[in-house]
Amino acid sequence: MTLLATRGLSKQFAGLHAVEDVDFDLPKGQVRALIGPNGAGKTTFVGMLCGRIEPSAGTVRFDDHDISALPAHKRINLGMAYTFQITSVFANLTIAENVALAARRRLRGAEVESAVAEALAHVGLREPPDRAAGDLSYGHQRLLEIAMGLVQKPRLLILDEPTQGLADSEIEAFKALIRELSASATILLIEHNMAVVMETADRITVLNFGQVLAEGTPAEIRADRAVQAAYLGTG
Numbered sequence: 001m002t003l004l005a006t007r008g009l010s011k012q013f014a015g016l017h018a019v020e021d022v023d024f025d026l027p028k029g030q031v032r033a034l035i036g037p038n039g040a041g042k043t044t045f046v047g048m049l050c051g052r053i054e055p056s057a058g059t060v061r062f063d064d065h066d067i068s069a070l071p072a073h074k075r076i077n078l079g080m081a082y083t084f085q086i087t088s089v090f091a092n093l094t095i096a097e098n099v100a101l102a103a104r105r106r107l108r109g110a111e112v113e114s115a116v117a118e119a120l121a122h123v124g125l126r127e128p129p130d131r132a133a134g135d136l137s138y139g140h141q142r143l144l145e146i147a148m149g150l151v152q153k154p155r156l157l158i159l160d161e162p163t164q165g166l167a168d169s170e171i172e173a174f175k176a177l178i179r180e181l182s183a184s185a186t187i188l189l190i191e192h193n194m195a196v197v198m199e200t201a202d203r204i205t206v207l208n209f210g211q212v213l214a215e216g217t218p219a220e221i222r223a224d225r226a227v228q229a230a231y232l233g234t235g
């Protein structure tokens, strides 16, 4: 079953085709990586999926409903969660308070507390929960954001550059986390770290100049000449 689909999805910024005519299908349960050179349109594309960026043309369907006109918060209520390159944690709140805010979208009372603890344990953020989020390193703020996404028990989890700022050991733990999460959620992963992409993704979509250049398994993408030329700089 297809959980998320786009048709003809496009975005122009003052004449620049950031995303151009993208048809994209993400089956339920898949871990899909979205890769491409800097400026290929990845963040713009997911911004349109989430309702943060208004498309110039095209449609987005989620769970077979046309959500193209829905505002971002309604898409979250349908089961989409996302973390962005720019962290959106509240710096003055504690770690636990940040996750609790997200948890209250679906839970009340004592359930919030246990869900917060569970989500923090899940992402492996080993920091005191009463620490101010603003005091965390960039990488740990990214993990906190993932916990904020997870606590909402999303059906689709969109992660934009989640390993940026993480130490090597934390990246290893992150790979395991993705595999574990894929049992209960569909995942769309924008990631520059090719080891993470190759080891966690079921399939990879490659964007280049706003268009889909290739799509396939990690092995197919690794062997694709056009991808090598455009993305890896070897051809």
Ligand SMILES: Nc1ncnc2c1ncn2[C@@H]1O[C@H](COP(=O)(O)OP(=O)(O)OP(=O)(O)O)[C@@H](O)[C@H]1O
Pocket (backbone or CB within 6 Å): 013, 016, 017, 018, 036, 037, 038, 039, 040, 041, 042, 043, 044, 045
């Ligand atoms: N708000 C904006 N106004 C004008 N141009 C924009 C805007 N947002 C993105 N762009 C342009 O659209 C193109 C796609 O950018 P986007 O950030 O989506 O790429 P990306 O693949 O996510 O890049 P990166 O890997 O560097 O994050 C780029 O040329 C970028 O400069």
